[in-house]
Amino acid sequence: MAKCDQGYLCEYCSEPVKNIVESSLYLRYVLGEVEVHELFAAPERHLKCDHDLAQFIKHEKFAPPEFDTEIKQTIPDEEQRKNKEARITAGWLRLREVVQLGIPITDYPLSHQS
């Protein structure tokens, strides 16, 4: 693993973010919300510590953190919420996939997928 892929501390819980699969920053990158150059400058955070993002991952392999009801109500519209869940879950699956593929980081984002 490259040096820049490890050793970042989560801004929320202060524990190291050991793997990009547990990184909310990388998930945002895969989703196209963060630019590649921002990966190394932006604060790192665990997915489980990023409730805004983690609440939209709906997958049997993802153990959701516990949320209070206030957070769950950020998107009251059912359809909007489902769309966002589909998009972010797809990004999360993509993140797990690219780690296995060993492809260049610039090919990580979903929009680069052929």
Ligand SMILES: [Zn+2]
């Ligand atoms: Zn954390």
